[in-house]
Amino acid sequence: xxxxxxxxxxxxRMSASAVSAHPDGVMLRVWVxxxxxxxxxxxxxxxxxxxxxxxxxxxxxxxEEVRRLLFRRLGVDVELVSGATGREKVFLARDIELEEVVGxxxx
Numbered sequence: 850x851x852x853x854x855x856x857x858x859x860x861x862r863m864s865a866s867a868v869s870a871h872p873d874g875v876m877l878r879v880w881v882x883x884x885x886x887x888x889x890x891x892x893x894x895x896x897x898x899x900x901x902x903x904x905x906x907x908x909x910x911x912x913e914e915v916r917r918l919l920f921r922r923l924g925v926d927v928e929l930v931s932g933a934t935g936r937e938k939v940f941l942a943r944d945i946e947l948e949e950v951v952g953x954x955x956x
Contacts, residue, residue: 874943883911
Protein backbone atom coordinates (compact mmCIF):
# COMPACT_ATOMS: atom_id res chain seq x y z
CA UNK A 850 0.00 0.00 0.00
CA UNK A 851 1.38 3.38 -0.99
CA UNK A 852 0.50 6.01 1.58
CA UNK A 853 0.12 9.71 1.01
CA UNK A 854 1.89 12.39 3.03
CA UNK A 855 0.13 13.53 6.17
CA UNK A 856 1.81 16.93 6.02
CA UNK A 857 1.24 18.17 2.46
CA UNK A 858 2.84 21.59 3.03
CA UNK A 859 6.08 20.15 4.36
CA UNK A 860 6.63 18.19 1.16
CA UNK A 861 5.66 21.02 -1.16
CA ARG A 862 8.17 23.28 0.64
CA MET A 863 10.84 20.60 0.56
CA SER A 864 14.29 21.93 1.30
CA ALA A 865 16.94 21.89 -1.38
CA SER A 866 18.98 19.45 0.70
CA ALA A 867 16.21 16.80 0.67
CA VAL A 868 16.14 16.63 -3.13
CA SER A 869 18.88 17.79 -5.45
CA ALA A 870 19.65 17.59 -9.14
CA HIS A 871 22.18 15.02 -10.33
CA PRO A 872 23.50 14.38 -13.88
CA ASP A 873 21.60 11.05 -13.93
CA GLY A 874 18.40 12.29 -12.28
CA VAL A 875 17.61 13.43 -8.74
CA MET A 876 19.19 12.58 -5.38
CA LEU A 877 16.77 12.08 -2.47
CA ARG A 878 17.88 12.23 1.17
CA VAL A 879 15.58 9.99 3.16
CA TRP A 880 15.02 9.24 6.85
CA VAL A 881 13.56 5.74 7.25
CA UNK A 882 11.35 4.50 10.08
CA UNK A 883 11.23 0.68 9.83
CA UNK A 884 8.61 -1.57 11.45
CA UNK A 885 5.89 1.07 11.08
CA UNK A 886 2.20 0.24 11.07
CA UNK A 887 2.02 1.16 7.36
CA UNK A 888 4.28 2.13 4.48
CA UNK A 889 4.09 5.75 3.37
CA UNK A 890 5.97 8.91 2.52
CA UNK A 891 4.94 10.84 5.60
CA UNK A 892 6.51 14.30 5.31
CA UNK A 893 9.87 15.61 6.45
CA UNK A 894 12.36 14.75 9.13
CA UNK A 895 14.56 17.83 9.41
CA UNK A 896 16.09 18.29 5.97
CA UNK A 897 15.17 14.78 4.78
CA UNK A 898 12.09 13.06 3.36
CA UNK A 899 10.51 10.87 6.05
CA UNK A 900 9.49 7.40 4.87
CA UNK A 901 7.78 4.85 7.10
CA UNK A 902 7.91 1.19 6.08
CA UNK A 903 6.38 -1.92 7.59
CA UNK A 904 9.46 -4.03 6.84
CA UNK A 905 12.07 -4.66 9.52
CA UNK A 906 15.63 -3.40 9.03
CA UNK A 907 16.95 -6.91 8.39
CA UNK A 908 18.67 -8.31 5.30
CA UNK A 909 17.91 -5.13 3.33
CA UNK A 910 14.14 -5.63 3.55
CA UNK A 911 13.40 -2.07 4.71
CA UNK A 912 15.72 -0.64 2.05
CA GLU A 913 13.93 -2.60 -0.66
CA GLU A 914 10.52 -1.48 0.59
CA VAL A 915 11.63 2.18 0.54
CA ARG A 916 12.99 1.72 -2.99
CA ARG A 917 9.72 0.16 -4.18
CA LEU A 918 7.67 2.90 -2.48
CA LEU A 919 9.73 5.63 -4.20
CA PHE A 920 9.53 3.77 -7.52
CA ARG A 921 5.73 3.59 -7.34
CA ARG A 922 5.45 7.28 -6.44
CA LEU A 923 7.98 8.59 -8.99
CA GLY A 924 7.53 6.06 -11.79
CA VAL A 925 11.27 5.78 -12.52
CA ASP A 926 14.13 3.51 -11.48
CA VAL A 927 15.35 4.30 -7.95
CA GLU A 928 18.55 2.94 -6.42
CA LEU A 929 20.11 3.13 -2.98
CA VAL A 930 23.36 5.12 -3.20
CA SER A 931 24.36 5.29 0.47
CA GLY A 932 23.12 4.45 3.95
CA ALA A 933 22.44 0.74 3.59
CA THR A 934 22.69 0.12 7.34
CA GLY A 935 21.44 3.39 8.85
CA ARG A 936 18.17 5.28 8.97
CA GLU A 937 19.55 8.13 6.87
CA LYS A 938 19.79 7.09 3.22
CA VAL A 939 20.44 8.62 -0.17
CA PHE A 940 18.57 7.33 -3.22
CA LEU A 941 19.07 8.24 -6.87
CA ALA A 942 15.93 8.54 -9.00
CA ARG A 943 17.11 8.13 -12.59
CA ASP A 944 15.89 9.95 -15.70
CA ILE A 945 13.61 12.45 -13.98
CA GLU A 946 13.77 16.21 -13.41
CA LEU A 947 13.91 17.87 -9.99
CA GLU A 948 10.62 19.75 -10.43
CA GLU A 949 8.82 16.54 -11.39
CA VAL A 950 10.11 14.75 -8.28
CA VAL A 951 8.99 17.57 -5.99
CA GLY A 952 5.55 17.60 -7.63
CA UNK A 953 5.09 13.83 -7.38
CA UNK A 954 6.24 13.70 -3.76
CA UNK A 955 3.82 16.49 -2.79
CA UNK A 956 0.80 14.56 -4.10
